[in-house]
Amino acid sequence: MADQAYTLPIPVADEASQEFFDGAREGKLMLLRCTQCQRYRLPGRELCSDCWSTDTEWAQATGRGKLYTFGIMHQKYHPAFADMTPYNYALVELDEGPRLVTNIVECDDDDLRTDMPVEAVFDAVSDEATLIRFRPSE
Amino acid sequence: MTDDKDLRGATAVSGLGITEQGKVYGHSSSWFAAEAIRLALEDAGLEKSDVDGLLVSQGVAPLPGMGGVDLQSHLGMTNLRLLTGMQVGGATAATMIQYAALSVYHGLANHVVCIFADAPLREGRGGGGSYSGSGGAGYMPPGMSGLYTAFGMFGVNARYALAARRHMGMYGTTNDHFGAIAVGQRAWAAMNPAAQQREPITLSDYHASRWVAEPLHLLDCCLVSNGAVAVIVSSAEAARDLKQPPAYIWGMGQGHPGDLKRAGWDAETQTGAPIAKRRAFEMAGIDVGDIDVCQLYDCYTYTVLVTLEDYGFCEKGEGGPFVADGKLAPGGSLPTNTGGGQLSGFYMWGMTPIAEGIVQARGQGGERQAEKHDVVLVTGNGGILDHHSTLVLSPNRS
Numbered sequence: 001m002a003d004q005a006y007t008l009p010i011p012v013a014d015e016a017s018q019e020f021f022d023g024a025r026e027g028k029l030m031l032l033r034c035t036q037c038q039r040y041r042l043p044g045r046e047l048c049s050d051c052w053s054t055d056t057e058w059a060q061a062t063g064r065g066k067l068y069t070f071g072i073m074h075q076k077y078h079p080a081f082a083d084m085t086p087y088n089y090a091l092v093e094l095d096e097g098p099r100l101v102t103n104i105v106e107c108d109d110d111d112l113r114t115d116m117p118v119e120a121v122f123d124a125v126s127d128e129a130t131l132i133r134f135r136p137s138e
Numbered sequence: 139m140t141d142d143k144d145l146r147g148a149t150a151v152s153g154l155g156i157t158e159q160g161k162v163y164g165h166s167s168s169w170f171a172a173e174a175i176r177l178a179l180e181d182a183g184l185e186k187s188d189v190d191g192l193l194v195s196q197g198v199a200p201l202p203g204m205g206g207v208d209l210q211s212h213l214g215m216t217n218l219r220l221l222t223g224m225q226v227g228g229a230t231a232a233t234m235i236q237y238a239a240l241s242v243y244h245g246l247a248n249h250v251v252c253i254f255a256d257a258p259l260r261e262g263r264g265g266g267g268s269y270s271g272s273g274g275a276g277y278m279p280p281g282m283s284g285l286y287t288a289f290g291m292f293g294v295n296a297r298y299a300l301a302a303r304r305h306m307g308m309y310g311t312t313n314d315h316f317g318a319i320a321v322g323q324r325a326w327a328a329m330n331p332a333a334q335q336r337e338p339i340t341l342s343d344y345h346a347s348r349w350v351a352e353p354l355h356l357l358d359c360c361l362v363s364n365g366a367v368a369v370i371v372s373s374a375e376a377a378r379d380l381k382q383p384p385a386y387i388w389g390m391g392q393g394h395p396g397d398l399k400r401a402g403w404d405a406e407t408q409t410g411a412p413i414a415k416r417r418a419f420e421m422a423g424i425d426v427g428d429i430d431v432c433q434l435y436d437c438y439t440y441t442v443l444v445t446l447e448d449y450g451f452c453e454k455g456e457g458g459p460f461v462a463d464g465k466l467a468p469g470g471s472l473p474t475n476t477g478g479g480q481l482s483g484f485y486m487w488g489m490t491p492i493a494e495g496i497v498q499a500r501g502q503g504g505e506r507q508a509e510k511h512d513v514v515l516v517t518g519n520g521g522i523l524d525h526h527s528t529l530v531l532s533p534n535r536s
Binding site: 010 | 270272274275277278280281282283284285286287288289290291292293295296299300301303304306307308348349350351352353354398399400401402406
């Protein structure tokens, strides 16, 4: 994708997600971990939903997980995606627990199956942004 | 805790107002709200001055004021002792009726109007766009929310497609199963003069309808409607003296599991219904086998299927085979969404199942009236199966 200009919307970090986006650019999937109960979560929530602790640290995830569920979008809701339909979108359940929205690559949409093992692919879509997509794994 | 024996049947729906529904242009949601309330008062035989409680729920097109409460001034309702705006998505309507019933029971108000109004449709724009959430070109919410835009996951359809797919993956549910629900409800709608879509469909028509977000076809998705529905809740005694046969409120409950979006949390295949049902059925003194008619929130065919499972009409995961024989359709053993529901009737969020539940409890369904209608189950669903509300209605006080 880096060969040609990337035409799809590119996300922008905010204060809460800066490390997540910085990590992606370095090929790392970064999550928050509650230092009280050790549960992982995605950035965006200031406290742990379980123990309500605000004590957290950033931790690198393995980048492995399973395809929790997926859809194939046919509706043209956004002009940038209009020429791409149908395309897949997915929720991947990371080995660490959190479920992350993404696309599955290197797999025909017809071959997608819930619970299939997947691994992160770091897709540098611009100098500033790397998107974390997933592909089937062993 | 209030004694269930006292609360069961102590309050009733005394009035119902349904405006024209669907592609009705040129009116604000306030106008629709006023029209529905006017119709409900007329239906009950009440005057505006009799109303002393107003609960407001707004859809995509906001009503005036904080949470829509300026509707009061808009309508010149000056006798109110109870007023608030409420929001828990598609579960709101049934929860409004619950709060209205409790308020009436405890003497906070005598006649409480519960109103939902919306006007998302504009002439010349597709209905789905009203709920797409894409924000259009150039829109990028900051931080993690931007990932939905970056990966092309737009709108409510996309999210329910994920939920339906999870169920299919876990239990082998198929589009034939979803289709059976769509076909059955259309057959009901054909007998409802107020329904937006009345042309009968077959399972082949269902499969031929375009994909919106796989595994959801167009015919898996609810309609989009402009309009309003108003319901008046009164005491059983007061309702008995009004124009319509009362639809007594036998039971009520809510369940809000939410979604922690992580492993071990089956938010896509588990609703709040089991939690809501426990209290509602206990209060009503019924079991699932006592239910004669169902009005289940049906933003998607899948919502009906998973709701049936979570009320225990069948085992978890068996919803597909359960509906496949057409038992929900006219002539079937479990008449469900007898007005066509949100799929084929009209889409007034939680008010769609409530309105038809009232019609059925009263025995005013005409051609589509269920023969047995002593116990009517009505459900609401908000978010992506995150919030659930239950009402049990009956034409009998006890």
